[in-house]
Amino acid sequence: VKSSSRPPTMPADEIMPPDDAPAEKAKPPAHPLKALAGMTLIFPTILVLLLGLLLGVVADPVASVGNLDVLVANFEGDGKIGDAFITAVNSAQGKMGMPNLIIVNVTDDMTPKNLINKVNGGEVYGAMWVPKDAWADLQDALANPTTTNYNSSNATFMCWDEGRNPLATPRVGLALKGFLSVFAREFAPKLLHKLPPALVGYIATTDRADLLTSPANYTEINLHPNNLPLAANALTVGSIYIIYFGFIIAAAVFKVYDAYFRDKISGRMVTPVRRALATFFSLLWLTSCIAACYAMLVVCIAKDQWKFGAVGWVELWAATWLFINTGTPYFVAMAEFAGPDKAPILLLPAIILNVLAGWNLDLAEKGFQFLVFMPLYHGASLVRYIFYGSLADQVNTFVGVQLAYALGGYLIYFLAAAYNVRRQLKSPSAARIGSGSETASPSVKAIVSVDPLESSKMKDDSKDLEAGRSTTRSNASASESGLSSGSPSMLGSQEMKTARTVLPALHSKVASK
DSSP: TTOOOOOOOOOOHHHHHOOTTTOOOOOOOOHHHHHHHHHHHHHHHHHHHHHHHHHHHOOOHHHHGGEEEEEEEEEEOHHHHHHHHHHHHHTTTTTTTTOEEEOOOOOOOHHHHHHHHHHHSSOOEEEEEEEETHHHHHHHHOOOOOTTTOOGGGSEEEEEEEOOOTTTHHHHHHHHHHHHHHHHOOOOOOOOHSOOOHHHHHHHSSSSSSHOSSSSSHHHHHHHHOTTTTTHHHHHHHHHHHHHHHHHHHHHHHHHHHHHEEEEHTTTTHHHHHHHHHHHHHHHHHHHHHHHHHHHHHHHHHHOOOOOHHHHHHHHOOOOOOOTTTHHHHHHHHHHHHHGGGGGHHHHHHHHHHHHHHHHHGSOGGGGGGGGSHHHHHHHHHHHHHHHHHGGGHHHHHHHHHHHHHHHHHHHHEEEEEEEEHHHSSSSSHHHHHHHHHHHHHHHHHHSOOHHHHHHHHHHHHHHHHHHHHHHOOOOHHHHHHHHTGGGGGGOOOOHHHHHHHHHHHHHHHOOO
């Protein structure tokens, strides 16, 4: 029985690691109280900082109007209207709700057109001026009330850009309109006191009695009116969704590719560069799809007001795509570096800081103007240019800042991905697989390369094989004892037949796998 023919067997310790092999030491889970203490310290700190920023940006928007500059010029010289206008400006300076009124010296290079260009270029938020012949034209009208073509609205002018920020700049427009209305109302009685009573009575009987009641009205020049009400919601509520969609895309792509490439990289079957490039192109594709859907949604909702056609849709899609990529790579880089469970830490600060910068930064205190470097400020300004045409001279700056954010984010992602892959390759499990693939026998290499399901089946077959060996040894011992005791019936037992039939099949099955 001991010398009975058996197929060549493979030691079990070559198929599976021995039972006494040192197991990888698992890191004990953190105590729940420790995690709770960390959250208790971290999240309130973040909220306090964000609340401080919120209060600094939008705590008192009426008082913050004084941070916005408006140029004032008197092109008339020594005329009565110009003198009264400058006096009124000095009286209104510093009052609640008034912008910062800056009186400029009129030179040969300073013209009303230059003031308009400064407003259109974004240097200032508005401008007011008295034209050169305002008082002379009014005098001619008073002397010839029946034949004059005098237009009292040409006595003063105001210029502003509503499209620059429909949530902030209207406060400038309302303040300037209110100031000029009060000036026109107060200038009329002052003029009456300086006119002869007979002339006042004569003018009152003509069709130009308005020369006495409102001799110095104003003309408003709104460079880019807010004729697309949807734009405000598209820039505030929509920007929050865009940031959130970027986070969802980053989390989904990281989860898919990390699970797909982890074992392949550990087994040296895929290079880390391929994994990083696959993630990069997937992020670009998915963010472009989200941007296209968002642009289409805006165009469909504003179909009665949208006048830009397909070109405007392409511009809006490109601007949205650029903005969503200013945040998405940072989320996926955080997932690579610290793990996917840490990525949401960036979400709340990203939303609040960007929305504050893009929403009401124009009314923020001077100390909070650093938020102008946030990507949404430039993204919102770029979209306002598409909607209204505002700040056309700064379009290259808006695009360049966002592009720098996007390129910097993807560079950080590639570095974080390289760090994550290097960390995976240095892990004990990856090192054991990598070294085994080079020094182990071909049967072990084959076992390493099979999928998890086949590996589990092989473990079960190995257990059956060991059980069969144990049965064979016990039966062989019993046979020897039976021979010595004169019990030949043990040689033909059913167990011996089963062992001779099953063992060769198990050996061939394991060897093939």
